[in-house]
Amino acid sequence: MQHVVISGTGVFTPPEVITNAELVEAFNAYADKQNAIHADEISAGTREPMAHSSEEFIFKASGIERRHVMDKSGVLDPDVMHPNLRQRDDDEQGIMTEMAVAAAREAMEKAGVSADQVGAVICAASNHERAYPAIAIEIQDALGIAGFGFDMNVACSSATFGIQAAADMIRSGSTDCILMVNPEICSGHLEWRDRDCHFIFGDVCTAVVLQEKSRATSQTQFEILSTRCLTQFSNNIRNNNGFLRRSRPSGVQDQRDMQFMQNGRQVFKQVVPIVSDMVVQHCADEGVDPTKLDRMWLHQANKSMNDFIGRKVLGRVPELTEQPNILQEYANTSSAGSIIAFAQNSDDLPVNAMGIICSFGAGYSVGNVIVKRVA
Ligand code: CO8
Numbered sequence: 001m002q003h004v005v006i007s008g009t010g011v012f013t014p015p016e017v018i019t020n021a022e023l024v025e026a027f028n029a030y031a032d033k034q035n036a037i038h039a040d041e042i043s044a045g046t047r048e049p050m051a052h053s054s055e056e057f058i059f060k061a062s063g064i065e066r067r068h069v070m071d072k073s074g075v076l077d078p079d080v081m082h083p084n085l086r087q088r089d090d091d092e093q094g095i096m097t098e099m100a101v102a103a104a105r106e107a108m109e110k111a112g113v114s115a116d117q118v119g120a121v122i123c124a125a126s127n128h129e130r131a132y133p134a135i136a137i138e139i140q141d142a143l144g145i146a147g148f149g150f151d152m153n154v155a156c157s158s159a160t161f162g163i164q165a166a167a168d169m170i171r172s173g174s175t176d177c178i179l180m181v182n183p184e185i186c187s188g189h190l191e192w193r194d195r196d197c198h199f200i201f202g203d204v205c206t207a208v209v210l211q212e213k214s215r216a217t218s219q220t221q222f223e224i225l226s227t228r229c230l231t232q233f234s235n236n237i238r239n240n241n242g243f244l245r246r247s248r249p250s251g252v253q254d255q256r257d258m259q260f261m262q263n264g265r266q267v268f269k270q271v272v273p274i275v276s277d278m279v280v281q282h283c284a285d286e287g288v289d290p291t292k293l294d295r296m297w298l299h300q301a302n303k304s305m306n307d308f309i310g311r312k313v314l315g316r317v318p319e320l321t322e323q324p325n326i327l328q329e330y331a332n333t334s335s336a337g338s339i340i341a342f343a344q345n346s347d348d349l350p351v352n353a354m355g356i357i358c359s360f361g362a363g364y365s366v367g368n369v370i371v372k373r374v375a
Pocket of ligand 1: 052053054057058061062126155156185186187189190195196197199201237260262263264265267268301302305332334360361362
C-alpha cells in the first residue's frame, strides 16, 4: 500500500479584523435601535427588550478575542449587520476561489510542487458559494491544474474528512498528489443580530498538499498513519438554507433558520464525550498511547471544550504547546480551525513526533488524522 504524507500547508488570513470590543459596540447599538423602534410593545409587556452583549461574556464563554473577516463594514454597521459581500458575476472569479488560490499557492510552495504535479483538487467547506460548477473545478482552473476536482461538505469536519478522502485516493492509486482547500466564509452564514451566537465565527482559508510519500521532497513532512471519521445525526447545529428555499409559503417573514443555528449547551455536552472517546479508541486501535501524543490540533470552537478534551485524552492538563489554540485570534473558522492550528504549530516538532488533527461539529461529525513527522 502507498504511504501518504502532508507535505505543505497554507493559510489565507483576511486582513480585516473585528475585535470583541468593536463587535459588542455594534451589536449594542443595534439592540438599542430595535428597543427604541419597539418601545411601545416593550412597555406594554408584549415584547422582550433586546439585552446587551458583553466582551467579558464572549471571552469567558469561548476564549475568542477577535476574528478576521472578508468584510467588516457591514457587520459593524447597526443598520446592516451582515458582511457586504456581493454575489460574483459569472465572468468573475468566485470569492471562495480567490481565498483558496492564496492559501493553495503557499501550501504548494512549501510542498515544492508545481501545478502540473497536482492530480486533483478537493474543496471541503461548510458552505459553498453556489451549487455548481464545483468551486474545486474553478480553483483547479485558476491554478492550472489538470486532473479533476470536487466539492464536499461535512460542516466543521470538512477538512479532516477531505484529508481522509485524499489519503484514500492516493493510497488506491487514483493520483499521487492532491490539493485540499477549506475556504470558510462563516461571516456570510452567521446571524450577527443574535446575541447568543454573534461572536462565534470568523473567515479564513486553509490548504493542505497530500502526496504519495516516495514523491514528496519538502523539508517538513507528516505521514498520515491513520484516519477515522464518524457521523451521528443531530439537529443541534443546523442551517436550512437549501435549494427549496424559494418554495417556502409566501408571507413568511422569519428567515432565521436560513443561517447558522445551534443549541450550544447541548452541543457542548454531547460532542465532548464522543470526541474524547473516539480519540482514545482510535489511538488504542493503532497501538498509539494517547497520553504520549506530542500534539493535539483540535477543532477550534470553544476553549473550555478543547481543555476538557485535552485533559480526557492526555490524562492531565495539557501544556499550551501540546494543544495549541488559535481561536483567540481567528474565532471558530469551522473546518479550517484544526488545520490553522496544525499549519502554525507543527514546524517545531522533531522527526518521529506524533500528533492528532481532530475536528468536530455539525452532523454531528468527528474526524481524526493521526500523523507522525517523517522529515
Ligand atoms: N453577551 C452576554 N451574555 C450572553 C451572551 C452575550 N453575547 N450570549 C448569551 N449570554 C447569556 C445567556 O443569555 C445566558 O444567560 P442566562 O443564564 O441568564 O440564561 C448565559 O449568558 C449563558 O448562555 P449560554 O448557556 O448560551 O452560554 P454558554 O456558556 O453555554 O456558552 C457557547 C455558549 C459559547 C455557544 C457554548 O455553548 C459553546 O461553545 N458550545 C459549543 C459550540 C460548538 O462547538 N458548536 C459547533 C458549531 S460550528 C460547526 O459545526 C460548523 C457549522 C457551520 C459553520 C458556519 C457558518 C456560520
